[in-house]
Amino acid sequence: MTGTNDDLEGVHADVARLRAALGAVIVGQDAVIEEVLICLFAGGHALLEGAPGLGKTLLVRTLAEAMALRFSRIQFTPDLMPGDIVGTNVVVEDERGRKRFELARGPIFGQLVLADEINRATPKTQSALLEAMAEQTVTIAGTRHALEEPFFVLATENPIEMEGTYPLPEAQLDRFLFKVLVPQPDEDALVGILGRTTGRERSVAPRVIDGPRLLAIRARVRDVPVAEPILRYVARLVRASDPSHAGAAPTAKALLRYGAGVRAAQSLSLAAKVAALLAGRAHVSFADVRRVALPALRHRLIPGFEAEADGISTDMIVARLLDEVPEVPASVAAIAG
Amino acid sequence: MERLGALIAMVRRALVARAIVRASGPIALASGVAVLVAAAMLPGLARAPWLALLVLGPLVGIVRARRDAPSEADIVLHLDQRLGAGAALVTAWECARAVRETPLATLRAALAALGTAEASEIRPRILARSSWLLGLAAGVWALVFVVPGPAPARVAEERHVRLANVDALRRIERLPEEARTPEERRSLDDAARKARALADDLHEGMEPRDALDRVASLRAQLEAARPHETAAERRARDAAVEALATEPALRDALAARDLEALDRAVERAAARREAADRERAREALQAAARAAAAAGDASLERSLLRRDALLERRARQAALARELLEAMPELRAEGMQRALTRLERDGEGDDLTRETVDAMREAWSRLSAEERRRFAEAVRDMQVAQNDVARDEAAAASDAPLSADELERRLREALANLDATGAQIARASTGAGGIPLAQQGAGQGNGQGQGAGNGQGNGQGQGAGQGNGQGQGNGNGQGNGQGGGDGPGPRGGETRVLADTGGPLVRVRPLADPGALPSSRVVMWESPEGQALPEGLAGGGATGQGVAGDVGAVERAGVPEEYQAQIRRFFEAP
Numbered sequence: 014m015t016g017t018n019d020d021l022e023g024v025h026a027d028v029a030r031l032r033a034a035l036g037a038v039i040v041g042q043d044a045v046i047e048e049v050l051i052c053l054f055a056g057g058h059a060l061l062e063g064a065p066g067l068g069k070t071l072l073v074r075t076l077a078e079a080m081a082l083r084f085s086r087i088q089f090t091p092d093l094m095p096g097d098i099v100g101t102n103v104v105v106e107d108e109r110g111r112k113r114f115e116l117a118r119g120p121i122f123g124q125l126v127l128a129d130e131i132n133r134a135t136p137k138t139q140s141a142l143l144e145a146m147a148e149q150t151v152t153i154a155g156t157r158h159a160l161e162e163p164f165f166v167l168a169t170e171n172p173i174e175m176e177g178t179y180p181l182p183e184a185q186l187d188r189f190l191f192k193v194l195v196p197q198p199d200e201d202a203l204v205g206i207l208g209r210t211t212g213r214e215r216s217v218a219p220r221v222i223d224g225p226r227l228l229a230i231r232a233r234v235r236d237v238p239v240a241e242p243i244l245r246y247v248a249r250l251v252r253a254s255d256p257s258h259a260g261a262a263p264t265a266k267a268l269l270r271y272g273a274g275v276r277a278a279q280s281l282s283l284a285a286k287v288a289a290l291l292a293g294r295a296h297v298s299f300a301d302v303r304r305v306a307l308p309a310l311r312h313r314l315i316p317g318f319e320a321e322a323d324g325i326s327t328d329m330i331v332a333r334l335l336d337e338v339p340e341v342p343a344s345v346a347a348i349a350g
Numbered sequence: 351m352e353r354l355g356a357l358i359a360m361v362r363r364a365l366v367a368r369a370i371v372r373a374s375g376p377i378a379l380a381s382g383v384a385v386l387v388a389a390a391m392l393p394g395l396a397r398a399p400w401l402a403l404l405v406l407g408p409l410v411g412i413v414r415a416r417r418d419a420p421s422e423a424d425i426v427l428h429l430d431q432r433l434g435a436g437a438a439l440v441t442a443w444e445c446a447r448a449v450r451e452t453p454l455a456t457l458r459a460a461l462a463a464l465g466t467a468e469a470s471e472i473r474p475r476i477l478a479r480s481s482w483l484l485g486l487a488a489g490v491w492a493l494v495f496v497v498p499g500p501a502p503a504r505v506a507e508e509r510h511v512r513l514a515n516v517d518a519l520r521r522i523e524r525l526p527e528e529a530r531t532p533e534e535r536r537s538l539d540d541a542a543r544k545a546r547a548l549a550d551d552l553h554e555g556m557e558p559r560d561a562l563d564r565v566a567s568l569r570a571q572l573e574a575a576r577p578h579e580t581a582a583e584r585r586a587r588d589a590a591v592e593a594l595a596t597e598p599a600l601r602d603a604l605a606a607r608d609l610e611a612l613d614r615a616v617e618r619a620a621a622r623r624e625a626a627d628r629e630r631a632r633e634a635l636q637a638a639a640r641a642a643a644a645a646g647d648a649s650l651e652r653s654l655l656r657r658d659a660l661l662e663r664r665a666r667q668a669a670l671a672r673e674l675l676e677a678m679p680e681l682r683a684e685g686m687q688r689a690l691t692r693l694e695r696d697g698e699g700d701d702l703t704r705e706t707v708d709a710m711r712e713a714w715s716r717l718s719a720e721e722r723r724r725f726a727e728a729v730r731d732m733q734v735a736q737n738d739v740a741r742d743e744a745a746a747a748s749d750a751p752l753s754a755d756e757l758e759r760r761l762r763e764a765l766a767n768l769d770a771t772g773a774q775i776a777r778a779s780t781g782a783g784g785i786p787l788a789q790q791g792a793g794q795g796n797g798q799g800q801g802a803g804n805g806q807g808n809g810q811g812q813g814a815g816q817g818n819g820q821g822q823g824n825g826n827g828q829g830n831g832q833g834g835g836d837g838p839g840p841r842g843g844e845t846r847v848l849a850d851t852g853g854p855l856v857r858v859r860p861l862a863d864p865g866a867l868p869s870s871r872v873v874m875w876e877s878p879e880g881q882a883l884p885e886g887l888a889g890g891g892a893t894g895q896g897v898a899g900d901v902g903a904v905e906r907a908g909v910p911e912e913y914q915a916q917i918r919r920f921f922e923a924p
Contacts, residue, residue: 021453021454021455237453238441238444238445238450238452238453238456239441240437240440240441240444241423241440241444242423242427242437242440243437243440293455294436294438294455294456294459295453295454295455295456296437296438296441296442296453296455296456296459297437297441298436298437298438299436299437300436340431341427341428341431342424344420344421344424345420345424345427345428345431347420348361348365348420348424348425348428348474349428349431349432349474349475350368350474350475350476350478
């Protein structure tokens with residue numbers, strides 16, 4: 014058995030600098046920042062849910078500043094049209110007076126896109142993000158346009174004002190790697206926010222990494238080895254969440270209407286790799302899977318009537334699933350006796 | 351990573367050991383119980399070869415271990431978990447298997463985990479919760495060798511028991527002779543039969559359990575036959591015993607409920623009193639004789655001294671007769687007691703001597719119990735006083751006392767005669783023959799009115815000695831075959847002349863000629879004192895004749911009352 018000395022330490026150092034840059038602007042929210050970074054390095058998209066004023070937009074903007082990525086923001090409203098997102102061909106007249114169509118690119122053509130209050134747009138408009146998020150391309154007037162790498166969508170939801178909103182369909186939710194819950198800051202964090210935001214000086218995040226480095230890190234993430242027992246654990250966990258499956262966990266059978274799918278397993282594995290890297294390890298452990306299970310699964314599980322009637326959130330259901338599904342199979346547990 | 355290979359091998363060995371332990375417990379226990387049951391049911395079964403069953407457990411365990419052996423990946427994952435390697439070990443192991451480069455950090459983490467591995471931490475637990483079965487199985491197997499079993503040969507020997515000495519059972523066979531009531535006799539007879547059968551079986555050999563059961567049954571039957579005293583009986587006996595405080599022998603016999611001993615004690619007590627009275631009478635006689643001598647009346651003195659001598663002789667004879675009677679208890683009967691009483695009261699002779707009594711005792715003891723019983727019954731039926739027989743025999747033979755051998759011979763002859771008589775009676779009763787009456791008549795012609803008995807005596811060759819026995823005039827009156835045939839002749843055997851009075855006391859003879867059949871209605875009365883013929887009887891003179899068909903002739907004949915019943919029975923015989 015031989016070992017290879019890769020740039021694990023370099024990745025770890027970049028991540029540390031990025032965290033420090035974000036921490037210079039964002040007060041608290043370490044868990045949110047880490048989950049967002051996992052999505053960023055995994056090449057996935059994140060859905061942030063939290064009350065207004067918790068720094069969601071600031072987090073995304075700061076992240077763009079720290080990584081020197083082109084930032085764009087889309088404020089979703091009910092009258093927002095898909096063209097407003099992806100852009101459209103407009104008639105332009107040159108110096109000689111001739112008219113021609115010219116593509117007016119929408120905000121989706123940024124590298125770090127903030128889809129603010131995404132649930133306020135109509136499903137038709139929301140679906141305009143599907144192609145971009147899944148394939149990182151957009152089609153305008155029959156012409157397909159590739160989006161520039163790295164492409165990262167951060168959508169936000171306001172869970173308070175549900176009137177006049179259009180909940181994201183399951184298919185669209187599944188496109189998000191994580192659903193990150195932005196909690197209210199505690200007292201210390203709030204004091205820090207007040208201190209930083211009410212003074213004359215404005216905190217600016219330094220640029221620590223750029224787009225190519227981010228892509229390199231993403232590639233490195235893909236090289237993180239995952240042992241078969243861990244992959245099987247991921248598979249058992251996902252299958253256990255499917256109430257239609259014979260081997261479903263009791264919690265899933267009792268409380269879920271729909272469980273996680275293949276994308277959930279992919280998200281778990283990929284996010285676990287990033288989590289391992291962020292933890293300074295070159296391999297994935299069971300703890301990494303458990304660490305990312307909550308943000309990766311909470312938006313992919315559809316609670317049933319029982320859970321909604323009893324006020325059981327998907328976070329609670331995921332926690333129960335983690336308890337019910339053993340990390341090692343029965344054959345290995347039998348060895349211990 | 352060689353360390354990883356060693357740890358994997360160690361885990362595999364531990365898993366095999368655990369499978370052996372887990373399989374051995376139940377199998378050893380089950381086989382142990384089976385062998386234990388077999389050992390209990392088949393005591394002669396050899397135990398050691400069954401130890402081979404203990405190999406079954408390890409074999410099954412090995413088979414199960416191979417069948418359920420975990421994959422190497424599972425073992426590595428087990429080690430990873432136990433060592434807390436955070437999947438570094440399993441990741442490095444998979445990279446090595448896939449011939450893929452292992453991240454250096456992962457490799458370091460794996461090696462670090464292996465470096466700190468302790469065998470005790472990663473070795474799978476060998477003893478399971480069910481391992482207590484092994485201890486239980488060990489105990490059961492120990493019992494297999496502890497439970498004793500008799501050797502087969504010994505078992506065969508003990509299946510039959512054979513006893514030659516069964517004296518206790520033989521004593522049970524004799525118990526009916528001591529029965530006091532018919533019920534007790536029946537019960538003891540049954541017990542005697544069972545004891546005899548058991549003794550025979552024991553002699554031939556039988557199963558111990560059967561023998562014990564039968565002995566227990568026999569014991570229960572004997573216990574049931576034993577008379578049980580009620581509380582009232584016990585109180586009555588205690589009161590009687592207390593009342594007999596002055597007579598220790600009577601008291602002891604009564605306390606022991608031994609009626610025979612009580613009879614003997616009563617007789618002895620009565621004899622003591624009579625002896626004392628007799629002594630006082632003798633003292634009075636001697637005093638009177640001395641007074642008569644002092645007064646100068648020599649005749650009266652001699653008469654008194656003669657009475658004194660007579661009393662002394664009677665006492666001696668009575669003592670000897672009593673001793674003889676105690677030596678021959680089978681002859682105890684009312685008639686014998688009366689004869690003894692008369693002997694003490696009226697006896698005169700010196701027929702009974704010490705030698706005679708000793709010889710009779712010796713001769714009597716030589717007879718078997720059955721012979722004694724038969725003889726006693728015959729004597730009782732004939733109502734012949736034993737002292738008369740002994741005295742007459744002694745007188746007829748010689749003045750010297752008979753020896754024991756001679757007495758034994760005579761007793762056996764008498765028994766033989768009884769047998770012959772019985773056979774004749776049997777023939778007579780069946781019509782095949784009978785006692786020849788003509789012969790009886792001839793005998794009677796020689797004898798008295800009791801001639802029927804005399805006739806038998808002649809027929810049996812009893813001899814003259816028995817004819818003298820009629821001199822008593824009492825037992826002879828029965829004529830039960832003991833009478834002699836050579837009486838005084840046609841006038842019949844006279845009763846013996848009473849001492850000091852002279853002449854016969856009474857004579858009774860049939861009216862008819864000698865040889866004629868006796869009849870209760872034809873009697874002849876002759877009084878030696880010249881007593882007149884009773885009224886209603888024909889004839890006169892010294893030998894008056896009765897009237898044929900006269901009823902109550904015996905009562906009117908002046909026959910002493912104590913003899914009337916005997917004479918009446920004689921003449922009423924067909």
